[in-house]
Amino acid sequence: xxxEYDIVNLIALGVISWTTVFLLVRKIFSDRSFxxxxxxxxxxxxxxxxxxxxxxxxxxxxxxxxxxSASTPKQRQVLAVTVAxxxxxxxxxxxxxxxxxxxxxxxxxxxxxxxxxxAFQLCGSEQVAALFITEISSPFLHARELLKEFGYRDTDLxxxxxxxFAVIFSVARMVGGxxxxxxxxxxxNPLLIKAMAVGLQLVSAFWFYKIVKxxxxxxxxxxxxxxxxxxxx
Numbered sequence: 110x111x112x113e114y115d116i117v118n119l120i121a122l123g124v125i126s127w128t129t130v131f132l133l134v135r136k137i138f139s140d141r142s143f144x145x146x147x148x149x150x151x152x153x154x155x156x157x158x159x160x161x162x163x164x165x166x167x168x169x170x171x172x173x174x175x176x177x178s179a180s181t182p183k184q185r186q187v188l189a190v191t192v193a194x195x196x197x198x199x200x201x202x203x204x205x206x207x208x209x210x211x212x213x214x215x216x217x218x219x220x221x222x223x224x225x226x227x228a229f230q231l232c233g234s235e236q237v238a239a240l241f242i243t244e245i246s247s248p249f250l251h252a253r254e255l256l257k258e259f260g261y262r263d264t265d266l267x268x269x270x271x272x273x274f275a276v277i278f279s280v281a282r283m284v285g286g287x288x289x290x291x292x293x294x295x296x297x298n299p300l301l302i303k304a305m306a307v308g309l310q311l312v313s314a315f316w317f318y319k320i321v322k323x324x325x326x327x328x329x330x331x332x333x334x335x336x337x338x339x340x341x342x
Contacts, residue, residue, distance in 0.1 A: 116185055116186075116189050116227055119186060119189045119193070120192050120193045121193075123189065123190055123194065124193045124196050124197050127150060127193060127197035127198075128200075131147065131150045134146045141258065142258065144207065144258075145254075145255060145258045147198070147201050147205070148251040148254055148255055149251075149255070150197075150201075151247065152247070152248045152251045154191070154194045154244075154247075155244045155247030155251070157190070158187070158191055158194075158240055158241075158244040159241060159244050161186075161187045161190060162187055162237050162238075162240050162241040162244070163241065164183070165181070165183045165184050165186075165187050165237055166237075167181075172234075173234050173235060173238045173289060173292055176234060176292060176293075176296040176298070177298045178231075178232075178233070178234065179230055179233070180227075180230050180231060180232065180233020180234075180236070181233055184233030184234065184237050185227055185233065188226060188227055188233070188236060188237065191223060191244075192220060192223045192224055192227065195220045199220070222305055223236065225301070226302075231299065231302070232293075232298055232299070232302045235289065235292075235293050235296075235302060238289050239289060239305075239306070239309060242282065242285045242289060243281075243282075243309070245277060246274055246277040246281055249270060249273050249274035249277055249278075250278075252274070253267065256270055263330075263331075263334070268327055268331055271323070271324060271327050272327075274320075275321070275324045278316070278317070278320055279317060279320070282313035282317055283313065283314070283317055286309065287310060289306065290306045290307060290309070290310045293306040
């Protein structure tokens, strides 16, 4: 019971901490948009989540081991940090002028899923591995938009960020993702965890398709720009 209270306190402290970081970033970049400041915080979380997830791995010869087992205190702490971030980001999204219902639903589903894992203290290895796979490309996703707001839209640097994001996303979601889905389905995991693994992979496949189309469009556009100097968009 004491450890459960510690996790709840960590989540509460995390929400306050992420909010404080946002307010500091907002103060530093007071002339920039609300979205840019939030993306900077999201980038910090993505990097931190990957580092913490990596540090929680017990055996790098089998990063997702032990499967279908009780989560360790370190794994629960990693998940708690991300739950806190998601709560902060959900609140932040409500104040953003670009509020979207699908983004809100995504946050709620993610919070409930991770919170369920924390409550039942099960499948820590699988959840932390999923966190690593989903967050490894996150900093590059936000870098694309940050570069645009800092005036680097339609530049080689922005194109490089697009391609780097696409490559890392594709490797993580379409190589690491199917492997994680397979081991999760074949292990003695609860049906809910298996359903979450399949759902994550289906969503990843959908976004992989969208990203391939985006990169193809960007490369075609860039070739046209190179062939028509002085007529950049």
